[in-house]
Amino acid sequence: xxxxxxxxxxxxxxxxxxxxxxxxxxxxxxxxxxxxxxxxxxxxxxxxxxxxxxxxxxxxxxxxxxxxxxxxxxxxxxxxxxxxxxxxxxxxxxxxxxxxxxxxxxxxxxxxxxxxxxxxxxxxxxxxxxxxxxxxxxxxxxxxxxxxxxxxxxxxxxxxxxxxxxxxxxxxxxxxxxxxxxxxxxxxxxxxxxxxxxxxxxxxxxxxxxxxxxxxxxxxxxxxxxxxxxxxxxxxxxxxxxxxxxxxxxxxxxxxxxxxxxxxxxxxxxxxxxxxxxxxxxxxxxxxxxxxxxxxxxxxxxxxxxxxxxxxxxxxxxxxxxxxxxxxxxxxxxxxxxxxxxxxxxxxxxxxxxxxxxxxxxxxxxxxxxxxxxxxxxxxxxxxxxxxxxxxxxxxxxxxxxxxxxxxxxxxxxxxxxxxxxxxxxxxxxxxxxxxxxxxxxxxxxxxxxxxxxxxxxxxxxxxxxxxxxxxxxxxxxxxxxxxxxxxxxxxxxxxxxxxxxxxxxxxxxxxxxxxxxxxxxxxxxxxxxxxxxxxxxxxxxxxxxxxxxxxxxxxxxxxxxxxxxxxxxxxxxxxxxxxxxxxxxxxxxxxxxxxxxxxxxxxxxxxxxxxxxxxxxxxxxxxxxxxxxxxxxxxxxxxxxxxxxxxxxxxxxxxxxxxxxxxxxxxxxxxxxxxxxxxxxxxxxxxxxxxxxxxxxxxxxxxxxxxxxxxxxxxxxxxxxxxxxxxxxxxxxxx
Numbered sequence: 001x002x003x004x005x006x007x008x009x010x011x012x013x014x015x016x017x018x019x020x021x022x023x024x025x026x027x028x029x030x031x032x033x034x035x036x037x038x039x040x041x042x043x044x045x046x047x048x049x050x051x052x053x054x055x056x057x058x059x060x061x062x063x064x065x066x067x068x069x070x071x072x073x074x075x076x077x078x079x080x081x082x083x084x085x086x087x088x089x090x091x092x093x094x095x096x097x098x099x100x101x102x103x104x105x106x107x108x109x110x111x112x113x114x115x116x117x118x119x120x121x122x123x124x125x126x127x128x129x130x131x132x133x134x135x136x137x138x139x140x141x142x143x144x145x146x147x148x149x150x151x152x153x154x155x156x157x158x159x160x161x162x163x164x165x166x167x168x169x170x171x172x173x174x175x176x177x178x179x180x181x182x183x184x185x186x187x188x189x190x191x192x193x194x195x196x197x198x199x200x201x202x203x204x205x206x207x208x209x210x211x212x213x214x215x216x217x218x219x220x221x222x223x224x225x226x227x228x229x230x231x232x233x234x235x236x237x238x239x240x241x242x243x244x245x246x247x248x249x250x251x252x253x254x255x256x257x258x259x260x261x262x263x264x265x266x267x268x269x270x271x272x273x274x275x276x277x278x279x280x281x282x283x284x285x286x287x288x289x290x291x292x293x294x295x296x297x298x299x300x301x302x303x304x305x306x307x308x309x310x311x312x313x314x315x316x317x318x319x320x321x322x323x324x325x326x327x328x329x330x331x332x333x334x335x336x337x338x339x340x341x342x343x344x345x346x347x348x349x350x351x352x353x354x355x356x357x358x359x360x361x362x363x364x365x366x367x368x369x370x371x372x373x374x375x376x377x378x379x380x381x382x383x384x385x386x387x388x389x390x391x392x393x394x395x396x397x398x399x400x401x402x403x404x405x406x407x408x409x410x411x412x413x414x415x416x417x418x419x420x421x422x423x424x425x426x427x428x429x430x431x432x433x434x435x436x437x438x439x440x441x442x443x444x445x446x447x448x449x450x451x452x453x454x455x456x457x458x459x460x461x462x463x464x465x466x467x468x469x470x471x472x473x474x475x476x477x478x479x480x481x482x483x484x485x486x487x488x489x490x491x492x493x494x495x496x497x498x499x500x501x502x503x504x505x506x507x508x509x510x511x512x513x514x515x516x517x518x519x520x521x522x523x524x525x526x527x528x529x530x531x532x533x534x535x536x537x538x539x540x541x542x543x544x545x546x547x548x549x550x551x552x553x554x555x556x557x558x559x560x561x562x563x564x565x566x567x568x569x570x571x572x573x574x575x576x577x578x579x580x581x582x583x584x585x586x587x588x589x590x591x592x593x594x595x596x597x598x599x600x601x602x603x604x605x606x607x608x609x610x611x612x613x614x615x616x617x618x619x620x621x622x623x624x625x626x627x628x629x630x631x632x633x634x635x636x637x638x639x640x641x642x643x644x645x646x647x648x649x650x651x652x653x654x655x656x657x658x659x660x661x662x663x664x665x666x667x668x669x670x671x672x673x674x675x676x677x678x679x680x681x682x683x684x685x686x687x688x689x690x691x692x693x694x695x696x697x698x699x700x701x702x703x704x705x706x707x708x709x710x711x712x713x714x715x716x717x718x719x720x721x722x723x724x725x726x727x728x729x730x731x732x733x734x735x736x
Contacts (some may be wrong), residue, residue: 003033003035003056003303003409004034005676006031006032006033006034006036006037007031008021008091010037011024011037011041011051014037014038014040014041014084015041015045016040016041016044017133018520019373019551020040020044020343020609021428023373023726024037027363027364027367027368028225028363032363033360033361034305035303035304035305035353035360035361035691036309036360036361036363037350038305038308038309038723039274039278039308039309039361039363039368039595040105040368041310042270042271042272042275043272043274043275043278043368043369043372044368044372044373045271046449046502046534046536046537047051047270047535048270048271048275048372048494049372049373050534051372051373051374051375052375052377052502052503052508052511052536053497053502053511053515053534055373055375055376055538056511056512056515056516056722057071057253057515057532058270059515059516059519060515060518060519060522060529061519061522061523061528061529062528062529062530063528064492064526064528065079066078066079066491066528067079067492067528067530068085068189068192069096069119069192069194069530070528070529070530070531071529071530071531071532073119073120073194073195073531074089074114074115074116074119074195074266074267075087075088075089075116075119075121075185075494075531075655076088076089076492076494076529076530076531077117077119077187077192077530077594078491078492078530078555079189080446080451080453080491080557081449081451081552081557082448082449082451083188083189083190084186084187084188084189084449084451085121085186085187085188085189085192085579086114086117086121086182086184086185086186086453086491086555087119087120087121087184087185087186087192088182088184088185088455088494088530088531088553088555089112089115089116089182089183089494089531089532089533089553090112090127090129090180090181090182090457090494090495090496090531090532090533090551090553091111091115091180091181091182091496092108092178092179092180092181092496092498092535092569093107093110093111093179093180093181094106094109094176094178094179094180094498094535094538095176095538096239097143097150097177097179098143098175098176098375099146099238099511100238101142101143101146101147101149101150101177101511101604102146102147102149102150102153103238103239103240103241104147104150104179104238105146105147105148105150105151105154105179105181106111106150106151106153106154106241106243107154107238107239107240107241107313108150108151108179108181109126109128109150109151109154109155109158109181109183109241110154110158110180110241110243110246110313110314111180111181111267111269111270111313112126112183113126113158113183113246113250114246114269114314114316115183115269116183116184116185116269117185117250117253117254118193118195118253118258118265118266118316119185119187119189119192119193119194120187120191120192120193120254121185121186121192122184122185122186122187123158123159123160123184123185123250123252123459124161124184124252124432124447124453124580125160125161125162125163125164125183125184125360125432125444125453125455126155126160126161126162126163126181126182126183126184126429126432127162127163127164127165127168127181127182127183127196127442127455127456127457127553128151128179128180128181128182128457129165129166129178129180129182129457129458129459129496129551129553130144130147130148130165130166130167130168130177130178130179130421131167131168131169131170131173131175131177131178131461131498131546131549132144132147132167132168132169132177133169133170133171133172133173133174133175133177134169134170134171134174135169135413135414135633135731135735136734137174139174140169140177141175141219141734141735143177143209144167144735145735147177147179148421148424148429149424150192151179151181151425151498152424152425152426153243154241154243154246155243155425155426156243156425156426156429157243157244157247158243158244158246158247158250158494159247159429159430160183160429160430161425161426161427161428161429161430161432161433162425162426162437163424163426163427163433163436163437163442163444163455164422164437164441164442164455164456164457165437165457166180166418166457166458166459167418167421168414168461169413169414170414170461170462170547172544172546172547173546173547175540175541175543176539176546178498178535178540178546178549178551180457180496180498180533180551182455182457182494182496182553184444184453184455184555186446186447190221191257191258193257193262193264193265194264194283194321195266195276195279195280195283195711196263196264196280196283196284197263197264197277197280197281197283197284197286197288197319197345198263198264198284198286198288198319199263199284199286199319199321199322199345200345200346200347201322201345202263202319202320202321202322202342202344202345203319203320203322203325203341203343203344203345204288204290204316204317204318204319204341204342204343204344204345205276205317205319205320205325205328205339205340205341206273206294206295206296206316206317206318206338206339206340206341206342207249207252207253207256207315207316207317207318207328207337207338207339208245208249208268208314208315208316208317208337208338208340208341209242209245209249209296209298209312209313209314209315209337210296210297210298210300210312210338211272211273211295211296211302211307211310211315212240212297212298212299212310212312213299213302213303213306213310214238214239214240214310214311214312214313215238215239215240215310215311215312216306216309216310216311217273222299223576229541233433239311239312239313239343240312240313241313241314242313243313245313245314245337246314246623247591248337249335249337250312250317250336251335252331252332252334252335252337253265253316255331255334255335256318256327256328256331256332259324259327259328259331260312260321261320261321261324261325261327261328262319262320262321262328263319263320263321264284264318264319265316265317265318265319266279266280266316266317267315267316268311268312268315268316268317269311269659270311271311272308272309272310272312272315273295273307273308273310273315273317274308274309274418276316276317277290277317277343277351278351278365278368278369279369280317280319281345281349281351281365281369282365282366282369282370285349285351286345286346286347286349287345287346287347287348287349287351287352287365288343288344288345288346288351288352288365289343289344289346289353289354290343290351290352290353290354291342291343291353291354291355291358292304292307292308292342292353292354292360293354293355294340294341294342294343294354295307295340295342296338296340298312303359303588304353304355304360305626307355308353308361310605310682314512315453316345319345325341328493329693333477335449338685341432345549346665349364349365349366350362350363350364350365351363351364351365359722371660375502377502377503377505377508378505378508378629379505379508379509379512380505380506380508381506381509382506382509382510387600388465388599388600389466389467389468389587389600389601390600390601391586391587391592391598391600391601391602393584393586393587393601393663393665393666396596396665398663398664398665399595399665399715401663402664402668402712402714402715402716403533403715403716403717403718405595406639406640406643406668406710406712406716406718407718407722407723407726408594408595409414409590409591409594409595409636409639409640409669410432410640410647410723410726410727411727411729411730412590412594412730413588413730413734414590414593414594414635415594415635415636415640416726416727416728416730416731417438417727417728417730418437418438418731419438419728419731420731420735421731422437422478425437429494430447432444432446432447434452434561434564435454435486435564435566438567438648439486439505439566439567439568439631439648440456440481440482440483440485440486440567440630440631440632441454441455441456441482441483441485441486441488441554441556442454442455442456443455443486443488443558443561443564445561449653450559450560450561450562451557451558451559451560451561452488452557452558452560452561452564453488453556453557453558454482454483454486454487454488454555454556454557454561454564455483455553455554455555455556455559456479456482456553456554457479457551457552457553457554458475458479458482458551458552458554459475459527459549459551459552459630460474460475460478460588460603460634460635461546461547461548461549461552461601462547462588462593462599462603463475464510464514464547464549464550464586465547465548465599466587466588466599466600466601466603466670467513467602467603468509468510468511468513468514468548468550468600469475469513469514469516469517469519469604470517470602470603470606471514471517471548471550472513472514472515472516472517472518472521472548472550473517473518473520473606473608474550474603474604474606474673475518475519475551475552476493476517476518476521476522476525476527476549476554476717477521477525477606477608477673477674478632478634478637478673479493479552479553479554480493480525480527480554480556480611480615481611481614481615481632481634481674481676482554483554483555483556484556484614484615484618484619484628485565485567485618485630485631485632485676486556486558486564486565486622487558487563487564487565487618487619487621487622487623487627487630488556488557488558488619489556489557489558489619490527490554490555490556490558490615490716491527491555491557491617492527492528492529492530492555493522493527493528493529493530493552493553493554493555493694494529494530494531494532494552494553495518495529495532495533495550495551495552495553496532496533496534496535496550496551496553497511497514497515497532497533497534497535497549497551498535498538498546498549498550498551499511499514499534499535499538499545499546499548499549499550500536500537500538500539500544500545500546500548501536501537501538501539501545502537504545507536507539507545507636510548511536511548514548514550515550518550518552520608521606521608524608524609524611524612525608525611525612525614525615529552531622536705544602558622559623563622563623563625564622564668565618565622565628565629565630566629566631566648567629567630567631567644567645567648568630568631568644568645568646568648568649568650568651569629569645569646569648569649569651569653569679569705570628570629570649570651570679571628571651571679571681571705572651572705572706572707573682573704573705573706574628574629574643574679574680574681574682574704574705575679575680575681575685575701575703575704576677576678576679576701576702576703576704576705577677577678577679577680577685577688577689577699577700577701577702578657578658578675578676578677578678578699578700578702579614579617579618579675579676579677579678579692579697579698579699580610580614580633580672580673580674580675580676580697580698581660581672581675581698582638582657582660582662582666582667582670582672582675583604583605583662583666583670583672584662584663584666584670585602585603585604585605585666585670585671585672586601586665586669586670586671587600587601587602587603587604588600588601588602588603588604588671589601589636589637589669589670589671590635590636590637590640590669591636591637591665591669604670604671604672604673605672605673606673606674607673607674610674610697611673611674613695613696613697614674614675614676614695614697616695617691617692617697618630618693620691621678621688621691621692623686624691626680626684626687626688626691627678627680627688628677628679628680629645629649629677629678629679630676630677630679631644631645631676631677631678632675632676633671633672633675633677634671634673634677635671636669636671637668637669637671637672637713638657638667638668638669638670638677638712639669639671639716640669640674641666641676641677642655642677642710642712643712643723643727644727645677645679646705646710646720647720647723647724647727650724651705651706651720652705652706652707652708652709652710652711653703653704653705653706653710653711653712654703654704654706654707654709654711655702655711655712655713656694656701656702656713657702657712657713657714658700658702659714664714664715667714668712668715668716669698679705682704685701687717689701707720708720708721710723
């Protein structure tokens with residue numbers, strides 16, 4: 001076998017710094033083989049090692065009475081009652097989705113599904129968070145169309161409902177789109193599986209699809225570096241997925257788990273066979289001997305380097321109880337999937353890999369899997385931050401036609417309907433969805449119970465660009481509020497932290513501040529972080545970084561799914577109430593961006609204790625059947641929230657907002673936090689107001705539902721049909 005000579009230059013080409021190359025030599029006491037260099041490069045890559053983020057992530061709160069498994073496994077696990085647990089996680093597939101949007105987005109969905117069912121859970125519901133550049137550009141329309149079709153094709157064919165998410169557009173995502181995929185699965189407490197290779201002498205099993213040459217260096221060179229003029233050359237590093245095989249793999253894995261013969265199991269995701277084997281052995285404090293000749297292959301002449309680094313999809317690595325291999329083999333043969341015993345668990349803490357009778361890898365596991373370089377990178381406040389936060393709202397011209405302004409906002413790309421996107425997804429497969437996409441959060445029923453799970457994804461990147469600490473707090477608070485307005489108690493969150501190049505002090509400062517803000521918000525709200533993903537290097541040379549985008553995936557629990565609260569009004573003649581107080585806070589708002597082309601100012605203030613009281617009030621009101629509808633007031637402010645509640649339901653509304661000394665623009669379009677628009681029957685108003693008072697939550701009756709117009713005093717009076725038309729047609733017209 002002829003392999004390239006390993007030297008410093010080759011190490012640099014594999015993404016290693018000079019210092020990392022020297023550290024590798026110290027660990028081995030010799031120059032590595034080409035295959036060993038490949039292993040170091042992927043395991044020490046940012047995407048796998050978290051070497052720039054680990055110090056900050058360690059500060060996040062991860063414990064709570066509901067937490068069964070926190071960060072460190074394939075997904076987080078929380079108790080949801082009656083012996084059931086929810087398994088959930090969000091992950092990025094950003095760079096692959098820019099290079100090859102359909103395949104990149106599809107395999108992003110496939111990867112997160114495997115993270116869930118490798119824990120023993122059956123995937124129940126998927127969500128996604130998508131960011132693109134301006135839709136008036138042909139390239140962005142191409143990316144949106146193919147990303148959405150990739151998500152739809154994989155999820156629909158696999159048979160897991162896609163129930164929610166978000167899509168936003170901004171010029172700073174033009175050259176680096178974001179595709180974050182989330183999934184929630186259900187498992188009994190006694191059927192949870194972990195990823196560890198324990199038990200000296202136990203066999204190591206390969207199951208699923210055959211290994212090909214797709215996805216080599218996807219984690220190390222594509223996901224762990226910024227884009228440049230050679231971006232398109234990275235297309236071969238994008239994996240190719242097969243959702244039908246994934247469905248077979250799901251059923252086979254769950255059936256094999258029920259035999260009791262599986263000791264540990266892990267998805268071959270980023271870095272493929274390398275990452276799964278090293279991480280499983282490291283968690284168990286064991287070693288592995290493996291023979292690559294036994295790995296099922298779909299291409300001829302594959303080298304050890306290719307076999308170890310391939311990210312071919314739909315593959316799992318299992319450790320079985322010795323002597324019970326046949327029980328597992330029978331299951332995978334039944335499902336017509338590849339199965340092979342490729343190695344054995346050892347007790348010496350080393351990875352020994354053979355190929356054609358020759359040892360091509362012989363290295364210690366822990367220095368690679370656990371002791372990767374960890375950097376405390378320098379941080380620096382961006383020089384223009386103070387200027388970004390300056391805003392003289394009083395100097396802005398007053399709106400002359402508020403009805404026209406509302407319609408313009410409703411038709412803007414970041415506030416209009418996303419139906420064009422989510423109508424391509426199967427929202428009802430498995431028959432568990434009870435609140436579908438389009439509202440604040442989706443709600444699904446846990447099979448065989450009356451328990452409901454509410455879930456949402458959220459982040460306002462504009463806030464995070466203006467103030468990453470406060471912006472990340474808003475992301476946590478709004479995601480929790482989205483869940484609470486359905487009547488669900490926020491339980492825990494997963495995060496996908498999308499940032500620029502950590503080697504730039506300004507980007508690293510944004511990351512550090514966002515994590516600090518997230519941690520403080522989670523502690524104040526009592527919501528632990530149980531899983532997540534970090535995606536760095538989201539920028540293009542010469543074009544700058546994406547806005548800081550710490551996406552939050554929130555999970556909440558309803559005692560009884562029948563108590564769920566919809567977003568839209570449900571009856572004519574109901575009272576409409578505003579919970580919370582409106583302040584003069586136009587900084588970073590959609591109104592400023594759409595009407596004035598301004599993205600400046602300080603984001604709205606956030607009182608986390610008031611936010612927590614609001615959540616408790618909303619949950620209590622739902623449990624007492626006092627709410628006919630509830631809608632979070634966020635992007636676009638009160639005017640947009642009230643209009644959406646009418647649009648969703650087809651029921652008009654007549655509201656008089658309390659001015660409180662605010663300008664008309666602030667009253668209608670300020671994005672003050674910790675607010676919601678509620679509706680209830682007029683006979684229940686006093687009880688609802690009393691409950692709000694008990695929870696120390698401000699509440700005001702502002703109007704009633706009914707008719708065929710949206711009237712907001714002061715100054716807005718539009719036909720409901722016109723508002724619905726403007727809101728619905730924007731994306732379909734652009735995409736056509």
